Amino acid sequence: xxxxxxxxxxxxxxxxxxxxxxxxxxxxxxxxxxxxxxxxxxxxxxxxxxxxxxxxxxxxxxxxxxxxxxxxxxxxxxxxxxxxxxxxxxxxxxxxxxxxxxxxxxxxxxxxxxxxxxxxxxxxxxxxxxxxxxxxxxxxxxxxxxxxxxxxxxxxxxxxxxxxxxxxxxxxxxxxxxxxxxxxxxxxxxxxxxxxxxxxxxxxxxxxxxxxxxxxxxxxxxxxxxxx
Amino acid sequence: xxxxxxxxxxxxxxxxxxxxxxxxxxxxxxxxxxxxxxxxxxxxxxxxxxxxxxxxxxxxxxxxxxxxxxxxxxxxxxxxxxxxxxxxxxxxxxxxxxxxxxxxxxxxxxxxxxxxxxxxxxxxxxxxxxxxxxxxxxxxxxxxxxxxxxxxxxxxxxxxxxxxxxxxxxxxxxxxxxxxxxxxxxxxxxxxxxxxxxxxxxxxxxxxxxxxxxxxxxxxxxxxxxxxxxxxxxxxxxxxxxxxxxxxxxxxxxxxxxxxxxxxxxxxxxxxxxxxxxxxxxxxxxxxxxxxxxxxxxxxxxxxxxxxxxxxxxxxxxxxxxxxxxxxxxxxxxxxxxxxxxxxxxxxxxxxxxxxxxxxxxxxxxxxxxxxxxxxxxxxxxxxxxxxxxxxxxxxxxxxxxxxxxxxxxxxxxxxxxxxxxxxxxxxxxxxxxxxxxxxxxxxxxxxxxxxxxxxxxxxxxxxxxxxxxxxxxxxxxxxxxxxxxxxxxxxxxxxxxxxxxxxxxxxxxxxxxxxxxxxxxxxxxxxxxxxxxxxxxxxxxxxxxxxxxxxxxxxxxxxxxxxxxxxxxxxxxxxxxxxxxxxxxxxxxxxxxxxxxxxxxxxxxxxxxxxxxxxxxxxxxxxxxxxxxxxxxxxxxxxxxxxxxxxxxxxxxxxxxxxxxxxxxxxxxxxxxxxxxxxxxxxxxxxxxxxxxxxxxxxxxxxxxxxxxxxxxxxxxxxxxxxxxxxxxxxxxxxxxxxxxxx
Numbered sequence: 001x002x003x004x005x006x007x008x009x010x011x012x013x014x015x016x017x018x019x020x021x022x023x024x025x026x027x028x029x030x031x032x033x034x035x036x037x038x039x040x041x042x043x044x045x046x047x048x049x050x051x052x053x054x055x056x057x058x059x060x061x062x063x064x065x066x067x068x069x070x071x072x073x074x075x076x077x078x079x080x081x082x083x084x085x086x087x088x089x090x091x092x093x094x095x096x097x098x099x100x101x102x103x104x105x106x107x108x109x110x111x112x113x114x115x116x117x118x119x120x121x122x123x124x125x126x127x128x129x130x131x132x133x134x135x136x137x138x139x140x141x142x143x144x145x146x147x148x149x150x151x152x153x154x155x156x157x158x159x160x161x162x163x164x165x166x167x168x169x170x171x172x173x174x175x176x177x178x179x180x181x182x183x184x185x186x187x188x189x190x191x192x193x194x195x196x197x198x199x200x201x202x203x204x205x206x207x208x209x210x211x212x213x214x215x216x217x218x219x220x221x222x223x224x225x226x227x228x
Numbered sequence: 229x230x231x232x233x234x235x236x237x238x239x240x241x242x243x244x245x246x247x248x249x250x251x252x253x254x255x256x257x258x259x260x261x262x263x264x265x266x267x268x269x270x271x272x273x274x275x276x277x278x279x280x281x282x283x284x285x286x287x288x289x290x291x292x293x294x295x296x297x298x299x300x301x302x303x304x305x306x307x308x309x310x311x312x313x314x315x316x317x318x319x320x321x322x323x324x325x326x327x328x329x330x331x332x333x334x335x336x337x338x339x340x341x342x343x344x345x346x347x348x349x350x351x352x353x354x355x356x357x358x359x360x361x362x363x364x365x366x367x368x369x370x371x372x373x374x375x376x377x378x379x380x381x382x383x384x385x386x387x388x389x390x391x392x393x394x395x396x397x398x399x400x401x402x403x404x405x406x407x408x409x410x411x412x413x414x415x416x417x418x419x420x421x422x423x424x425x426x427x428x429x430x431x432x433x434x435x436x437x438x439x440x441x442x443x444x445x446x447x448x449x450x451x452x453x454x455x456x457x458x459x460x461x462x463x464x465x466x467x468x469x470x471x472x473x474x475x476x477x478x479x480x481x482x483x484x485x486x487x488x489x490x491x492x493x494x495x496x497x498x499x500x501x502x503x504x505x506x507x508x509x510x511x512x513x514x515x516x517x518x519x520x521x522x523x524x525x526x527x528x529x530x531x532x533x534x535x536x537x538x539x540x541x542x543x544x545x546x547x548x549x550x551x552x553x554x555x556x557x558x559x560x561x562x563x564x565x566x567x568x569x570x571x572x573x574x575x576x577x578x579x580x581x582x583x584x585x586x587x588x589x590x591x592x593x594x595x596x597x598x599x600x601x602x603x604x605x606x607x608x609x610x611x612x613x614x615x616x617x618x619x620x621x622x623x624x625x626x627x628x629x630x631x632x633x634x635x636x637x638x639x640x641x642x643x644x645x646x647x648x649x650x651x652x653x654x655x656x657x658x659x660x661x662x663x664x665x666x667x668x669x670x671x672x673x674x675x676x677x678x679x680x681x682x683x684x685x686x687x688x689x690x691x692x693x694x695x696x697x698x699x700x701x702x703x704x705x706x707x708x709x710x711x712x713x714x715x716x717x718x719x720x721x722x723x724x725x726x727x728x729x730x731x732x733x734x735x736x737x738x739x740x741x742x743x744x745x746x747x748x749x750x751x752x753x754x755x756x757x758x759x760x761x762x763x764x765x766x767x768x769x770x771x772x773x774x775x776x777x778x779x780x781x782x783x784x785x786x787x788x789x790x791x792x793x794x795x796x797x798x799x800x801x802x803x804x805x806x807x808x809x810x811x812x813x814x815x816x817x818x819x820x821x822x823x824x825x826x827x828x829x830x831x832x833x834x835x836x837x838x839x840x841x842x843x844x845x846x847x848x849x850x851x852x853x854x855x856x857x858x859x860x861x862x863x864x865x866x867x868x869x870x871x872x873x874x875x876x877x878x879x880x881x882x883x884x885x886x887x888x889x890x891x892x893x894x895x896x897x898x899x900x901x902x903x904x905x906x907x908x909x910x911x912x913x914x915x916x917x918x919x920x921x922x923x924x925x926x927x928x929x930x931x932x933x934x935x936x937x938x939x940x941x942x943x944x945x946x947x948x949x950x951x952x953x954x955x956x957x958x959x960x961x962x963x964x965x966x967x968x969x970x971x972x
Contacts, residue, residue: 011480011483011484011571011572012394012480012483012484014394014395014396014483014663014664015396015663017664018663018664018665021665021682022665025682051663052396053393053394053396053479053480053483055480056394056478056479056480056481056483057394058480111386111389111657111658112389112390112393112658112659112660113657113658114393114656114657114658114659114660114661114662115657141662143393143660143662143663145393205662207665208662208663208665211665213668213680213795213796214662214665214667214668
């Protein structure tokens with residue numbers, strides 16, 4: 001079935017056009033922008049919350065976007081099992097909106113970090129990650145100031161029990177450890193799924209790793225899964 | 229003025245006006261000139277408007293005559309100086325770019341000063357109707373061992389990071405240098421590049437009598453009143469109250485301003501736009517009207533304001549950030565309203581275009597200012613101040629530098645770890661350089677950064693350079709080195725230099741030595757640009773960079789945009805595979821250690837003559853580089869500048885699993901000269917062995933020295949042979965430790 005992807009635009013997001021470009025021009029998918037006040041998403045089969053600084057990250061990252069009218073509809077879609085992916089700021093919004101567990105802290109360096117990053121596929125059963133091998137190492141850029149994803153012990157146990165961890169930060173050869181974790185996130189988590197595995201939040205930017213000219217195509221399969 | 233009825237000498241200036249003149253940084257003679265222009269004394273608001281528009285920042289009082297020498301024509305030029313930014317063109321793509329300084333605000337409040345510096349130059353590009361696609365910054369700080377300097381460094385970097393990242397414009401390149409002389413006067417120069425289609429470009433030219441003046445963006449507050457005049461005066465530790473001149477940044481509003489403005493332009497809803505930057509409403513309204521040969525009438529009651537008791541004087545001179553002024557036909561106002569409301573921006577119709585060629589400002593039913601625009605904008609007094617070189621500088625230049633290298637390992641590692649040479653990843657990793665998905669070659673990989681232009685097979689290369697130490701010893705020759713270096717960097721990724729933008733950072737031109745530096749530097753800039761055939765599209769002047777009598781080095785920052793005709797035919801500076809040969813190409817290596825980086829490292833006096841660019845060689849080297857890159861003959865190219873040839877060799881291997889073996893015995897000069905000389909017009913190229921003969925022939929055709937000095941090896945180390953002590957092996961680990969050491 002051909003799908004139609006909605007890329008949600010809150011004032012202040014800045015990866016909306018990049019994500020749209022990859023889905024439409026690189027992956028040849030059907031895609032449209034969704035303005036944050038929209039309430040009818042019935043034409044869409046999946047949702048991308050792109051990265052950026054919705055509402056300037058004022059209050060805290062994602063803290064204001066969760067109140068936008070479109071979020072009610074997105075919650076409904078997520079509950080019905082439609083795929084929803086939040087990238088970077090989109091991940092933060094999904095956490096703020098309660099669609100994913102946890103919370104975000106400032107990076108352990110207390111600075112913004114932008115660089116190429118290695119991540120490892122942990123769960124490869126979800127719609128987003130099924131194109132990868134378990135343990136496969138991907139090279140995808142990160143660009144964030146508040147990517148230190150925090151889970152308390154009970155929640156960590158729960159997500160481990162449910163196999164919800166999609167990606168972990170790692171070295172080039174797949175080694176996981178403190179020195180390969182750029183922001184200090186719990187259990188080196190770079191991406192996480194909800195219980196039903198139809199909602200994914202991830203800090204790395206797959207739309208920046210979908211064309212060879214930009215140095216990596218390792219992220220393309222994640223977005224491709226939404227198109228096919 | 230000949231037709232003036234007033235005798236200038238007889239104008240008595242009251243103490244109250246004198247105080248006001250001091251705040252505005254206007255001279256008494258300039259006041260008399262204003263009185264003679266108007267035929268009466270200006271009121272307070274009018275005098276404030278003159279102060280703003282006659283400041284160096286807006287009026288180019290001390291540079292206007294000098295910059296006439298700069299070449300402004302070239303094959304890619306679409307818009308030269310005079311607009312909000314310059315434009316070069318390839319096919320139907322317009323590339324808009326400009327560099328601007330925010331030195332004074334960054335000295336007083338580093339975080340806000342740098343952030344608002346980014347915001348301001350982005351709006352200049354936006355005002356041309358172009359989407360900002362890249363930022364570059366050139367930073368100069370003092371001695372980094374001083375805590376107060378570290379405070380400035382951290383604040384400036386965070387200011388740029390927070391602002392640029394939030395608005396989603398990648399910071400793709402830049403440079404950072406530390407010299408004690410900048411301790412109290414840091415330099416923050418930011419360049420922005422934008423793209424649009426040629427037919428979507430907008431000019432800041434008001435037209436159409438009866439058209440509306442639409443204000444949009446943030447509300448107007450008292451912040452930054454006198455900002456333009458502040459930026460055009462010396463700092464002093466006694467003038468602590470200048471803090472009120474600082475503006476506060478709101479990148480979220482800027483992001484909305486970008487999207488709203490581009491939507492207005494895309495839908496053809498605006499006649500003209502200008503950013504309310506330096507001198508705010510005054511400069512934007514008066515400059516647009518003056519350029520259009522029309523008049524403008526403003527009603528200040530309509531301006532969205534933050535505080536109700538703000539005065540007309542403050543409204544006219546406020547530099548509150550994130551504000552734009554557009555000229556709109558009345559029939560299109562409804563559509564403009566829809567877009568501005570959608571983006572949740574404050575906006576108001578605050579006036580109209582008239583045919584009076586005057587700026588008339590009304591407030592609460594009264595006319596509070598009424599001035600012919602030509603006096604404010606076109607008849608700015610210009611000066612070329614008496615110039616005389618400081619004899620101490622001449623003496624410094626005449627001392628021959630003393631280079632003695634005893635322990636090569638020690639000197640190489642010290643050089644690599646020095647703050648001016650070491651990797652700037654601690655800075656650029658704080659900037660989002662990959663947003664917008666156009667960054668093909670990002671920071672740290674080549675001399676210049678490369679961006680693609682989506683929807684075409686074209687790209688651009690961008691870079692910014694300027695060695696203030698060279699310019700101090702010889703402003704004329706130093707600037708020429710900067711122009712040669714920036715264009716070389718652009719050519720070395722495979723791009724054709726298309727246009728130059730510059731920022732003139734100097735001390736007070738009232739000092740004869742500064743006046744001399746200014747004149748010599750602009751002469752050098754003009755000569756270099758003519759020699760290399762790259763026109764100047766615009767720039768900015770920041771004078772009075774001195775605190776308590778200490779002047780900065782004369783620092784001309786040169787930004788360059790180059791055109792890449794096929795985005796798939798580029799190289800970076802990283803070595804690619806074992807067995808590739810490494811060659812030194814270009815000019816013969818000379819004993820160029822005047823004002824060189826290595827002198828500081830070995831504890832020798834920094835003195836001597838900076839290198840002299842041989843433009844004939846420089847031009848041929850750049851043509852050679854572009855030719856061999858476009859034909860796929862080389863694997864990497866990197867120019868040689870501060871620190872000498874050793875630096876690009878290390879950069880070639882540092883982030884790879886490869887190493888290099890270099891043999892200095894093939895060089896006709898002593899090893900210390902081979903490794904550390906800063907002779908311009910040279911580069912390090914790596915290439916597959918099979919192309920050796922071809923490359924030699926092509927280099928010969930271009931009349932260049934071509935010397936194979938080593939090869940890329942499959943081992944994590946750098947081997948240097950032919951040293952006095954034999955050969956030296958440096959492990960990648962120790963190289964990395966040195967090169968990636970942070971200054972604090």
